[in-house]
Amino acid sequence: MxxxxxxxxxxxxxxxxxxxxxxxxxxxxxxxxxxxxxxxxxxxxxxxxxxxxxxxxxxxxxxxxxxxxxxxxxxxxxxxxxxxxxxxxxxxxxxxxxxxxxxxxxxxxxxxxxxxxxxxxxxxxxxxxxxxxxxxxxxxxxxxxxxxxxxxxxxxxxxxxxxxxxxxxxxxxxxxxxxxxxxxxxxxxxxxxxxxxxxxxxxxxxxxxxxxxxxxxxxxxxxSSGTRPLRIVSGLGLLTAALGLVLAVWLVVERITGATSVQGWTSAIVAELVVGGVIMISLGVIAEYVGTAASMSMGKPLYVVVGDPYGTFLDENPRDD
Structure with missing residues (x-):
């Protein structure tokens, strides 16, 4: 105890x-x-x-x-x-x-x-x-x-x-x-x-x-929960990149059809959305590497060898607590 x-x-x-x-x-x-x-x-x-x-x-x-x-x-x-x-x-x-x-x-x-x-x-x-x-x-x-x-x-x-x-x-x-x-x-x-x-x-x-x-x-x-929070960030990065790509396509279509009258606005926003999505994905990949290094520094073992985990369950008289 x-x-x-x-x-x-x-x-x-x-x-x-x-x-x-x-x-x-x-x-x-x-x-x-x-x-x-x-x-x-x-x-x-x-x-x-x-x-x-x-x-x-x-x-x-x-x-x-x-x-x-x-x-x-x-x-x-x-x-x-x-x-x-x-x-x-x-x-x-x-x-x-x-x-x-x-x-x-x-x-x-x-x-x-x-x-x-x-x-x-x-x-x-x-x-x-x-x-x-x-x-x-x-x-x-x-x-x-x-x-x-x-x-x-x-x-x-x-x-x-x-x-x-x-x-x-x-x-x-x-x-x-x-x-x-x-x-x-x-x-x-x-x-x-x-x-x-x-x-x-x-x-x-x-x-x-x-x-x-x-x-x-x-x-x-x-x-100390490992890479799961980082994977959530990576998932948000992918979602942001996908939404950015869809929005960029929509803005290009609006520019072609003449719905946008401000010169240079479409290209600037499209570039920002695409580049921002790439940056978020890159940060997600980097975060995975950081998470792996953090797990190693925390002492997370690759494996742990123990005795028969259910052997004591077959023993009607366990020795102690």
Missing amino acids: VIPVYRGAKTLPALVNELAEYLAGRTTPEGRRFAVVELVLAWDCGPDRSDLVIRELAAQHEWIRPVWLSRNFGQHAATVAGMTATDGDWIVTMDEDGQHDPRDIGRMLDRAFDQRATLVYASPINKPPHSLLRNIASWTVKTVFLRLLSPGPTVPFHSFRLVGGEQGRSVAAYMGPGVYLDVALGWVIARATTCPVHMRDEGRAASNYRTRQLLSHFWRLVL
Whole structure:
């Protein structure tokens, strides 16, 4: 399990106590045995004394493994850093604030096994404890991304997720800076799904991203989604060139029939339309090259080799989460 920690001094002890109950093993609603064998706490240099709490918890529990970041890199970076330190067959990522209920892990495992998926996102059935504007903005960003830009499985993503251990660690090892974690998971995950969950109240005052942070998250989604945005631009260039050619033919016909009386206007507009269309197509081709280079710099792998992806689905006693 991985928990990125930024401001968790008040909430971590109670959450760790909940997770400790899963060390001896639990049974999912459908009768599958699983156990939590490790907890990675990735400290992201938050403003409170979460580091002291992490040290105390690690000293008390040998199954807790701290990961210390040199500065504040953000939730996704801390999550990725924590994922690289895991060993389990499955990786569960949770928030530090107590909203995510550990009892849902068993249900997420059942959903993964039943649908033969290696990535399961929590799908909250109740509204998040944020402002209306924040919730609308979040829904809009995810909808636009999933319908237009997503390069992988088109399922709503969430910070409470269950992912195959090999796939998760491979993504964490290869992805470069500035890449959205869920976009990178889509590079290597063949099938993803969701699991309905009920979000609990936060164990502290609800945090809200500022407008600048929300825009930053959206822009990072766009930039890390590969060449699809560039292909949209290329498509617009082709459409513009085609419309320009049709309009140019129409203007030439008008000039021949005498409908246009201004000297030089037709030739200037035709030249602008044709040249503009060629420029847009050329920019689209250049954008494809830029997109390919960007994918390489992001660490997008050519392929990822893992064990039998469905072997664990035949095992009635998966070892851990």
